[in-house]
Amino acid sequence: MRGLPQREVRVKIGRDAHGPVVAGDGNVTHVNASTPVPAVDQGPPADLLAAHRVVVTTDVQRSSSRDNAGQRHMRRAVEGCVLAGAAALGVAADVLDVSDRGDGLQVVMPEAVGLVDVLDTFVEAVAKALREHNRASGDAYRVDLRAAVHVGHVDRVGGEWSGTPLVHAAxxxxxxxxKDALGEDGDACLALVVSAPVKQVVDEGYCRVGPAGYRHVGVVVKETSCDGWWRLL
Structure with a gap:
């Protein structure tokens, strides 16, 4: 079978550079390098149903007691600490799915990031960044953070995540x-609480901090009644 008819044309790029290209029938546009090429609108990410992901929900302790300046500082600090955690995972900021909860952030991890990565690397890096922030900021802008880690099947529709794992983490x-444990400890800056499926991974010995490092807590919040396990960092 013969291919499309071809002819040699020359495309001028900028002022001096040019060269032959092969083109089929159709129009060839002369492109000037000084003319910006319009960005292609990729649109919203494709919908995903029943995507199995690790989710992390954060909340700032006593956030409502801050004035407007304190709220702005708090939001910048939390975002910076979460991005430090992503960097420790090797996850680019534009790949991380983060939603603003007002006094915290909701993070849906990329598919390749597992529970052990989140507990051993992400959470530890967030806590480290938070301690550094608190040392630099002093008591006036100190941020103490609670973070919940859960895992399950979530949906992404129209670029927004939903699903019972996100509700459970919240x-x-x-x-x-x-909340009480973090408030009573003057040294800790982050309280990590994990769900039963996450605790099973901890119990199997996969994580740096084993089951002895966690304490049990009964969680009764709104319509949810369940068990959680927590530790302070």
């Missing part, structure tokens, strides 16, 4: 017992 992070 309930875990609001556990009164975890």
């Amino acid at each position: 309930r875990l992070v609001d556990a009164p017992g975890v």
Whole structure:
């Protein structure tokens, strides 16, 4: 079978550079290098159903007590710490799915990031960045953070994530017992609370901190009643 008819044309790029190209029948546009090429609108990411992901929900302790300046500082600090955690994972900021919860962030991890990565690398890096922020900022802008880690099947429709794992993580992070523990400890800056499926991975010995490093808490928040396990960093 014969291919499309071809002819040699010359495309001028910029002022001096030019060269032969082969083109089929159709129009050839002369491109000037000084003319910006319009960006292609990729549109919203494709919908995903039943995507198995690790989710992390964060919440700032006593966030409502801050004035407007304090709220702005708090939001910048939390975002910076979460991005530090992503960098420790080797995940680019534009790949991380982050949603603003007002007094915290909701993170849906990329598919390749597993629970052990989140507990051993992401959470530890967030806590490290938070300690550095608090040392530099002093008591006036100190940020203490609670973070809940859960795993399950979530949906992404129209670029937005939804699903019961996100709701469950939001309930875990609001556990009164975890709030109290963080508030009473003057040295810790982050309280990590994990769900039962996450705790099973911890119990199997895969993570740097084993089951002995966690304490049990009963979580009764709104319509949720469940078990959680927490530790302070």
